[in-house]
Amino acid sequence: MNDTRQSVLFVDDEPELLGGLQNALRRYRDEWDAHFASSGAEALEKVADAPFAAIVTDMRMPGMDGAALLDALCDLRIDAVRMVMTGQTDPATTVRIVGTAHRMLSKPCSLDDLQQTLRMVTTLRALIRDDASRLAVAHARYFRMSPTVVNALDTLLSSPAATPADVAALVRQDPGLAVKVLQLVHAGFLGKERAITSIETAVAQIGVDVLRILPAPPPSVATNHSGLRAAGMSNDRLARHATYVAQLAQRIAPESVDPTTAYTAGLLSVAGIGTIAAELPHETVAVLKHAVTHQVPIHVAERTIYEYDHAMIGAYVLGLWGLPDAIVEAVRYHHSPQDAGPTLGLAGVVHIADAIITGAYPLTKQHAPPLETSLDVVYLSECGVASRLREWKAEATLLVSADL
Amino acid sequence: MDRLLTRQLSRTVGLDGWSPELEKFIALVDRTYREHEADRRLSDHAMETVSAEVTEMNEQLRRKVRALEQLEVELRQAQKLEAVGQLAAGIAHEINTPIQFVGDSITFVNDALVEMGKLHAHYEVLVSAVERGDVASFADIVSAIREAEEAADLAYLLEHVPKAIARAQKGLNRVSVIVRAMKGFAHADSTDKIAADLNKAVTDTLVVTDNAIKYVADVELELGELPPVRCFLGDINQVFLNFFVNAAHAIEDVVEKTGERGKITVSTLADGPWAVVRIRDTGIGIPEAVRGRIFDPFFTTKEVGRGSGQGLAIAHNIIVGKHGGTITFDTVEGQGTTFELRIPIDGEPSP
Numbered sequence: 001m002n003d004t005r006q007s008v009l010f011v012d013d014e015p016e017l018l019g020g021l022q023n024a025l026r027r028y029r030d031e032w033d034a035h036f037a038s039s040g041a042e043a044l045e046k047v048a049d050a051p052f053a054a055i056v057t058d059m060r061m062p063g064m065d066g067a068a069l070l071d072a073l074c075d076l077r078i079d080a081v082r083m084v085m086t087g088q089t090d091p092a093t094t095v096r097i098v099g100t101a102h103r104m105l106s107k108p109c110s111l112d113d114l115q116q117t118l119r120m121v122t123t124l125r126a127l128i129r130d131d132a133s134r135l136a137v138a139h140a141r142y143f144r145m146s147p148t149v150v151n152a153l154d155t156l157l158s159s160p161a162a163t164p165a166d167v168a169a170l171v172r173q174d175p176g177l178a179v180k181v182l183q184l185v186h187a188g189f190l191g192k193e194r195a196i197t198s199i200e201t202a203v204a205q206i207g208v209d210v211l212r213i214l215p216a217p218p219p220s221v222a223t224n225h226s227g228l229r230a231a232g233m234s235n236d237r238l239a240r241h242a243t244y245v246a247q248l249a250q251r252i253a254p255e256s257v258d259p260t261t262a263y264t265a266g267l268l269s270v271a272g273i274g275t276i277a278a279e280l281p282h283e284t285v286a287v288l289k290h291a292v293t294h295q296v297p298i299h300v301a302e303r304t305i306y307e308y309d310h311a312m313i314g315a316y317v318l319g320l321w322g323l324p325d326a327i328v329e330a331v332r333y334h335h336s337p338q339d340a341g342p343t344l345g346l347a348g349v350v351h352i353a354d355a356i357i358t359g360a361y362p363l364t365k366q367h368a369p370p371l372e373t374s375l376d377v378v379y380l381s382e383c384g385v386a387s388r389l390r391e392w393k394a395e396a397t398l399l400v401s402a403d404l
Numbered sequence: 405m406d407r408l409l410t411r412q413l414s415r416t417v418g419l420d421g422w423s424p425e426l427e428k429f430i431a432l433v434d435r436t437y438r439e440h441e442a443d444r445r446l447s448d449h450a451m452e453t454v455s456a457e458v459t460e461m462n463e464q465l466r467r468k469v470r471a472l473e474q475l476e477v478e479l480r481q482a483q484k485l486e487a488v489g490q491l492a493a494g495i496a497h498e499i500n501t502p503i504q505f506v507g508d509s510i511t512f513v514n515d516a517l518v519e520m521g522k523l524h525a526h527y528e529v530l531v532s533a534v535e536r537g538d539v540a541s542f543a544d545i546v547s548a549i550r551e552a553e554e555a556a557d558l559a560y561l562l563e564h565v566p567k568a569i570a571r572a573q574k575g576l577n578r579v580s581v582i583v584r585a586m587k588g589f590a591h592a593d594s595t596d597k598i599a600a601d602l603n604k605a606v607t608d609t610l611v612v613t614d615n616a617i618k619y620v621a622d623v624e625l626e627l628g629e630l631p632p633v634r635c636f637l638g639d640i641n642q643v644f645l646n647f648f649v650n651a652a653h654a655i656e657d658v659v660e661k662t663g664e665r666g667k668i669t670v671s672t673l674a675d676g677p678w679a680v681v682r683i684r685d686t687g688i689g690i691p692e693a694v695r696g697r698i699f700d701p702f703f704t705t706k707e708v709g710r711g712s713g714q715g716l717a718i719a720h721n722i723i724v725g726k727h728g729g730t731i732t733f734d735t736v737e738g739q740g741t742t743f744e745l746r747i748p749i750d751g752e753p754s755p
Contacts, residue, residue: 014501014505016502016505016571016574016575017501017504017505017508019505019509019567019568019571020504020505020506020507020508020509020512020568020571021505021508023508023509023511023512023564023567023568024507024508024509024511024512024515026512026515026560027511027512027515060497060615060619061619062618062619062665063663086497087496087497087498087499087500087501088496088497106500107497107500107501107503107504108500108503108504108507109504110507111507111508111511
């Protein structure tokens, strides 16, 4: 029999809990090949022997606890999806593992919720066939972040008078920070709560105090990488490019699209670029060089050189981290909006904003692909908005020039 | 005054005796009298004022004492809330785990019943064939049954269903133990001392604090025979909780350095008029420099979030202040600490 099942490893110090899961998961025995470990050490032995699609661990365990196990899995570059199933969903615990755990399930967790989450993350994982990039995404805990914005946020948070609105105003300017905040607000809620796409709402719900205890991003992602800068793309420039895409997306959103969601989707459209640039900067340098030499859009350069493009990588990383489906889908289809639907929706809005901003404020100054290579003009006509292109381009020019 | 004196004098001395001197004298007497009267009124008034001030000061003092008492009650309540709040997360975890495996086990039993229902339909086919005497079809039906049994993995179901039910019962028992202990622990504060089983108070509080202890230490109980002890049980539970959590924290500091689990030993015994409770830990011990201050309010060596420095001060207040007992300790740095609580069994401070 050809075994197409996905291997999942459950780690818990309570043998009865593992016994219960083993029994209950029997229902899905054709889909999951479940394995069990009663300690972090045993889990590490098992992952050394066989590959797993996902690892689901308890938090509090004697000896190596869940957080330490997740750290070890990251360090070992195990490309499994990392999930936590815990009875403790207090902010301090959540903040501690928000990078290393892709998903948090709260105990008690119904079999359906467990099954749905496992299915979603493993389906996303299967999207990325290229081993190196799948590993890069699994390993990633951060995107590249703008040092300017990170420092400004540090300064702001050191003041007791910082308000959620002040904090949100800064978080809005950096996709790496924005994704952390959205990840935190969705941690442990598993879609039962309303999906939050607004950065302001997310910051307000998390609270400034919790953001103060969020671990600082490592210098490796929050400083400008010399190779990338030599290729013309600094972290600051990436963040600013994303902010322009976000602002333009918000402005051009039709009535059927929530402008706040459009902003966030626009900001996070660079998620794949930010992830790969953080994990595999030399690949990003190669992509930028190819894009400039041949004057093609970034995603075309990516597809030419590798098997992936940043829309897929971005969707995978955002999906893994539990961001709302609407955002994940918009990022996934922002270079092929017709796949997301025949009318101008969220993916289409981000597509248009991204293409126009690539003309007005590209990732590197030398990058100037012709507009028709990045913009799907047929799609625009089909959506009946081709006539507005001139106006939107003018908006983009205004946005960028107002900042310079 | 003036006129009254004049009339009486004129009646005594007659009109002939009236003279300007006498008139002057009368005026003098009158003035002196008036002045005296004014003085008296003034002093009366002063007395009244002073007495009002004293009453007011007394009242203020009484109010301040009341406010202080209230503050103390609130502080103790706040400390209790803090301790309970810290534990609530831990207890939630303790309860969530059994709920998880009870739920999973029931899900499985349900799945198993569905599969067995399908098998039962096959058996029904066989039964009706037997009733009809349709011997020719037996072989086919039996092979269909065997196939269905294999698909359902009947052997697995028969083995695991009883186990799953036992597991569910175990989980429910565990939740009951925790809930019962919490009820014992959160015993309503009564205004009177009640005769309480301190051994039960120890075990209840240990269940409630299990989550703070079990990852770092094993607990050994040496509970002796204790008569009922007249005490404020809610307060005593809080004292035990403070000592158990402190012991766990002291051991946690060792575990972080050496990775070795520690031990908490709780022993009880009756010693004449005293109930004695000893809590021994294998933690880091209390540094010499701070030994004199551990019962001071707000004194703490713990980092923020791990305690407000109220625990031992309140324990002291409850055991010594409210029960007339004593708290002593014996500590060796790097080896551990033993606290000894002595509580009068009859609820009265011994003379």
